[in-house]
Amino acid sequence: MKLLLLMLLLPFYVLAGEPLIYADDSYFPVIYKDKEGQSAGILSQLLLHHAKITGTKLEIEHTSWRRAYEFATQGRGGVIGLSKTSARLSLFDYSDPIFDDNINIVVKKGREFPFSKVEDLKGKLVGVHLGASYGEFFDQAVANKMLSADASAVPAVRLKKLLHGRIDCALVGSGQLGLDSIVDADPELKANKSQFVILKHPLVKDTLYLGFAKNMNMLKYLQLFNQSIADAKLKKIIPETID
Structure with a gap:
């Protein structure tokens, strides 16, 4: 059933292109930019897994967390590693929980x-x-x-x-x-x-998510991404928690 849902959701995003995802450049070991300037860390592995199973191109931009968050609130892309607060619930649509840090x-x-x-x-x-x-x-x-x-x-x-x-x-x-x-x-x-x-x-215990500004209307994409989260957990690509 999950695989069927993934296949049904996939064509729209293959045609539309993968949205830009902003991320912290120094959140070790969760997500960061390595010495070669490449994306690395647990959340990076999740994004790579999502791109692989959907056949889409990974679009990720590392910057300071403050800028990543600011750009996401402006609707310029999603932001990964986002915590959930009551104030942010009015600003963002969230994925399923990725893992607890x-x-x-x-x-x-x-x-x-x-x-x-x-x-x-x-x-x-x-x-x-x-x-x-x-x-x-x-x-x-x-x-x-x-x-x-x-x-x-x-x-x-x-x-x-x-x-x-x-x-x-x-x-x-x-x-x-x-x-x-x-x-x-x-x-x-x-x-x-x-x-x-x-x-x-x-x-x-900080639960991390992928989030998009509500005005980006990315609920269908998040539904697809949730399938990638579940698959990554099943295959032990990402942990349930980091102590």
Whole structure:
């Protein structure tokens, strides 16, 4: 039945062409641009899988997350790696969930603190990714000035600020794998790898999606893409979650 639906939906998009998908250029290991300038990461593998099984060309453009999100809200293309919030529900049509990414709190060794809820970050300066949402509780805490957010577009910059004591903690996705991906790519961070500690409890479980601005009328395309998500999960191309 799923295969039949995929075949019925396919001809329109083969003729119309694949829409442009915007993506973060440094969301390790979820999706990023590698040293050769090519798209890489888990979400990139999903997009490649979708292109393969539908016979369509992959159109992906990497940029900063802030720009990717801004371009998507303007209806210039879709955006992958999008979180779902109540405010965004009025702006975007969403795919089915792709997978869950745990957003972790990283501190400098010797400066660990107990954490189990957002209130435990009260008074702290937290390094965040520019333009990202970390769930409504965290976003509201920033808006209410319960804590402060220091935004940067490059994850390595965030960790260097942590290393040099300019922030209290930093938010990093994908657990130890995500942290290692950032640290190992930068000589200074790699030389100080032992200085970074992930707190036991993640800040939030961030479910990721592909989204299009509602005025793009991409519900039929998303229905097709959902079939690719299901197939990729069945074939273990993408995980259910990254801890």
